[in-house]
Amino acid sequence: MSIKELIDASHTAIKEDASRAAVSFVTTGELVGATEVTVHARQHEITVDEPPALGGADAGANPVEHALIALASCQAITYRFWAAQLGIALDDLAVTAEGDLDLRGFLGIDEAIRPGFTAVRLTITPRGPEPAERYAELAEAVDRHCPVLDLFSNPTPVERIVLPADLGQR
Amino acid sequence: MSIKELIDASHTAIKEDASRAAVSFVTTGELVGATEVTVHARQHEITVDEPPALGGADAGANPVEHALIALASCQAITYRFWAAQLGIALDDLAVTAEGDLDLRGFLGIDEAIRPGFTAVRLTITPRGPEPAERYAELAEAVDRHCPVLDLFSNPTPVERIVLPADLGQR
Numbered sequence: 131m132s133i134k135e136l137i138d139a140s141h142t143a144i145k146e147d148a149s150r151a152a153v154s155f156v157t158t159g160e161l162v163g164a165t166e167v168t169v170h171a172r173q174h175e176i177t178v179d180e181p182p183a184l185g186g187a188d189a190g191a192n193p194v195e196h197a198l199i200a201l202a203s204c205q206a207i208t209y210r211f212w213a214a215q216l217g218i219a220l221d222d223l224a225v226t227a228e229g230d231l232d233l234r235g236f237l238g239i240d241e242a243i244r245p246g247f248t249a250v251r252l253t254i255t256p257r258g259p260e261p262a263e264r265y266a267e268l269a270e271a272v273d274r275h276c277p278v279l280d281l282f283s284n285p286t287p288v289e290r291i292v293l294p295a296d297l298g299q300r
Numbered sequence: 301m302s303i304k305e306l307i308d309a310s311h312t313a314i315k316e317d318a319s320r321a322a323v324s325f326v327t328t329g330e331l332v333g334a335t336e337v338t339v340h341a342r343q344h345e346i347t348v349d350e351p352p353a354l355g356g357a358d359a360g361a362n363p364v365e366h367a368l369i370a371l372a373s374c375q376a377i378t379y380r381f382w383a384a385q386l387g388i389a390l391d392d393l394a395v396t397a398e399g400d401l402d403l404r405g406f407l408g409i410d411e412a413i414r415p416g417f418t419a420v421r422l423t424i425t426p427r428g429p430e431p432a433e434r435y436a437e438l439a440e441a442v443d444r445h446c447p448v449l450d451l452f453s454n455p456t457p458v459e460r461i462v463l464p465a466d467l468g469q470r
Contacts, residue, residue, distance in 0.1 A: 133334060136355045137407065144409055151403040155365050159372040161393045164303060165380055167373040171361035176346075178373035185306045185381070191341040193374035193448050195325050196366055201458075202329040203337040203348035204363035208406070210335055211355070215408070223331045233321040236378070236445055237307065238385070239314055246450030250458045262464055269462045275406055278363050280416030282456045288420045288449065292439045294432055 133214040163187065194229060194247070201252065202227040204278035209256060212271045220268075221258040227251075250282060303384040333357065364399060364417070367452075371422065372397040374448035379426060382441045390438075391428040397421075420452060 131139070144151045159169040159178075165186035166179040178193055180186030191199065202225045213220035228251045235245035256265045273279060301309070314321045329339035329348075335356035336349040348363055350356030361369065372395045383390035398421045405415035426435045443449060 131355075133355045140403065140407055141409060144404060144407070148404070151407075151409070153401050153403060154398060155362075155368060155401070156396065156398045157361075157365060157368040157372050159369075159376055159395045159397075161376045161380060165377045167376045169369045169372055171365040171369060172351075174361040174365070176361060176366075176369050178369065178377075180377060181342075185301075185303045186377075191327075191344040191346060192325075193370045193377060194451075195327060195341040195344070196346075196370035196373065197448055197451055198325055198327040199329075199339045199341060199346050199348065200363045200366035200370060202327050202339055203366065206329055206331045206337045207335045207348075207350060207356075207363060210331060211406075212408075225329045225337075226326065227329075228324060228326045230322065230324050231447060233310065233323060234314060234318070235450075236381075236447055237310055237314070237321075238382075238441075238445055239311060239321070241444075244450055244454070245445045245447045246454065247447070247456050250456055252458055252460045253463055254460070255463045265462060265464075269460075271408075273460065274411075275408055275415045277401060277406055277415045277417070278367055279458065279460075280405075280414055281364075281367055282451065282458050284414070284416065284455055286417050286420055286452045288422055288452050290422045290424070290439075290443065290449075292435060293423055293425045294435075 133211060137211065137215055163189070166190070194231060197247075198227040198229055198250075201250070201278045201282060204276050205252065205254060205272065208272045208276040208279075209254070209268060212275060213256075213268055216268060216271060218260055218264050218268050219258045220256055223257065224255040226253045252279075303381060307381065307385055333359070336360070364401060367417075368397040368399055368420075371420070371448045371452060374446050375422065375424060375442065378442045378446040378449075379424070379438060382445060383426075383438055386438060386441060388430055388434050388438050389428045390426055393427065394425040396423045422449075
């Protein structure tokens with residue numbers, strides 16, 4: 131099934147029964163080293179670690195890099211979907227996501243400084259035969275519909291539970 | 301160097317020269333399949349893809365799963381750092397991050413529905429010999445200093461540039 135056929139089938143299925151649009155994603159992780167974390171998402175296993183300057187052995191990209199990986203890949207895939215939806219030819223696409231952090235936030239050296247990214251820059255290069263205006267139209271549609279760009283741009287409600295070890299699953 | 305020694309050295313270095321606290325992280329990605337994206341973060345290569353229900357071949361976790369991987373791992377590592385900073389013994393830690401999505405947002409079926417997570421649940425099980433109050437104290441410190449929890453909870457400024465293909469790097 132092409133992406134366009136999948137989109138059309140999804141629209142039909144969800145219009146028949148809106149509950150089909152509700153999906154959940156779960157990841158589980160364990161600290162397995164000084165800063166190394168093994169995380170599972172369905173059958174996929176991802177190693178996250180910090181570079182030596184942040185106390186780790188650099189066995190994988192670190193958490194904030196994974197946040198940028200999420201953003202870059204979500205932009206790329208949302209371009210693919212919306213290009214199909216809008217009938218815009220897209221041959222390929224390159225994306226760069228860059229984020230600035232002030233470690234005084236994370237380390238608690240200055241409580242007025244946020245621990246997260248203070249600024250993020252996203253550069254997208256879509257390639258294909260269409261005139262530039264059509265890729266500008268596509269970019270506008272992507273910015274309104276990209277799940278991870280929404281996560282970066284707007285607050286998301288997070289419910290946090292700390293379970294005592296004797297109740298938690300190992 | 302232990303995490304505590306690294307924290308102490310970082311505090312000293314950053315208090316001498318605050319510009320040492322400014323760090324940037326860069327990731328670059330390319331669409332390499334229908335929805336498969338290869339992303340690089342320094343020397344690390346990560347494959348992101350969608351499951352078949354979302355048009356892909358499931359060659360990797362998808363973008364919103366990577367956002368949850370970022371959150372889960374950042375919590376785990378921030379527990380490690382703040383346990384050292386507060387002198388709280390932490391033997392190990394399990395974390396689960398779960399996010400709900402309403403695909404009507406991503407697909408543009410209902411423009412009033414946000415494309416990103418509508419709710420996220422985070423469950424943390426720290427393990428160690430300390431009384432429960434100390435892990436509660438640790439959890440409070442982590443929630444104030446976790447970079448990716450901040451990213452989820454608060455808006456982050458994102459500057460977005462679409463480069464014409466003839467100016468973009470391949």
